Amino acid sequence: MxxxxxxxxxxxxxxxxxxxxxxxxxxxxxxxxxxxxxxxxxxxxxxxxxxxxxxxxxxxxxxxxxxxxxxxxxxxxxxxxxxxxxxxxxxxxxxxxxxxxxxxxxxxxxxxxxxxxxxxxxxxxxxxxxxxxxxxxxxxxxxxxxxxxxxxxxxxxxxxxxxxxxxxxxxxxxxxxxxxxxxxxxxxxxxxxxKKNRKLELTYMDKDDKARMKAKEKKAEEWISKNQLPDHMKKEIMSCIRQKLGKKEDIDTENPFPHLPKHLSTEIRRHLCLPQLKKVPMFQEKSEKQLHLICDELKQVYYNEDSYIVRQGEPLDRMLFLTQGYALKFRSGETALRRSIGKGDFIGEQLLTWGFNGSSAPNLSELPISTETIKTHNKVEAFALLANVLRTLVPKVQEVDTVKSEAVQKNTPVEGNLESYYTALQRHEHLRSEIEEGDLVD
Incomplete structure (x- = not known):
């Protein structure tokens, strides 16, 4: 009882x-x-x-x-x-x-x-x-x-x-x-x-402020149009931009990407860069989850007109995936053999050989040497896979390969193992970002 x-x-x-x-x-x-x-x-x-x-x-x-x-x-x-x-x-x-x-x-x-x-x-x-x-x-x-x-x-x-x-x-x-x-x-x-305060601010905003706000919104819309982003992304981007402009924050609307929330910037990065990653020969056999791991580590970079991205004979410390603008590739003494590259192209593929084909961990003192000079023709926007980021990324990508091979040997579903590993890895990265953002806020 x-x-x-x-x-x-x-x-x-x-x-x-x-x-x-x-x-x-x-x-x-x-x-x-x-x-x-x-x-x-x-x-x-x-x-x-x-x-x-x-x-x-x-x-x-x-x-x-x-x-x-x-x-x-x-x-x-x-x-x-x-x-x-x-x-x-x-x-x-x-x-x-x-x-x-x-x-x-x-x-x-x-x-x-x-x-x-x-x-x-x-x-x-x-x-x-x-x-x-x-x-x-x-x-x-x-x-x-x-x-x-x-x-x-x-x-x-x-x-x-x-x-x-x-x-x-x-x-x-x-x-x-x-x-x-x-x-x-x-x-x-x-x-x-x-919302009421927002309406009052717009009501009492002078004509010059309204004109500047409209001009910045138009620049953001042009950036969205150039990158051919879908409508649902456009709505969320413009909502974020208007909110920041309403708070009178000083943001560069010609390139609003750095000012967007993390979840939205990740979605945009994958939309722009995943198709280019799939064109890279070394990545063509990688799974979708491995490509997501790589894509999420890409950093947006910006180059002005007539500036050098890399010179011939210098260490190559990044791989670029161009999203806007044009650049010229040439070698010293071969000016007649200049080639133009633009949106959808990538450069610096030698860095992948340095990162993935080595028997030991990649060493920054052994970076590959660029065999050609790359110079911008106009303003260039791109996403870069940096060498120091690639060093930490290689073990994660190889771990997914290990999970896949072990699953094949044990005759277990490969997708389930990859899903478990990828979910755990995403949780770890999400927790790390939360801690970092919390430190920044504090």
Missing amino acids: GSQTYWKIFLGTVVLFQYVPRVLRIFRVWSKVDKSTTIFKAVSWLNAGNYFYLYLFASYVLGAFWYFLSIQRLMDCWHVACKRNKGCNPSSFFCDHDDGNHIFKKEWCPVKTPDSTAFDFGIFREALQSVKASPFLQKCLFCSCWGVRNLSSLGQNLQTSPYEWENVFAIFVTILGLLLCLYFIGNVQMYMHL
């Missing part, structure tokens, strides 16, 4: 407290989305809708707790009634015992016609009356409705019994409803206030 009771309490505690890490996870993810996703900041009604969804979700969870505790309270009534009736064995309520004589339950634990003198169910009486032998959907909707009503009213209509844990639950409902109202309504009001 004692061990069964302890197990019941333990399992009930597990059911209740499993929601704690889930709720913490929801708010952690939501805070990241709220800080990093520009579209949530720009559209106030979208924020209101998401906060309203979280409010409904909290009501649903609270209703689930209420239903769960009502069943527990009914079982408590059974045990109390069993003690009052001779011939009743309390252990008969557990699964590993034979059924006993439980006719007394209807007399001592009436649900349809409650009798508080026999047993007071308090706030759980309504659950036992309304959801008994009801379809699942009806139970779910009724409990959710109960949660919404009592959260919105801060639990003012709850008529509790003297049972101490029932009163604790009622107090929890009141406090939770108050906190959610303060948090959700306060945040919605904040976003509405920000």
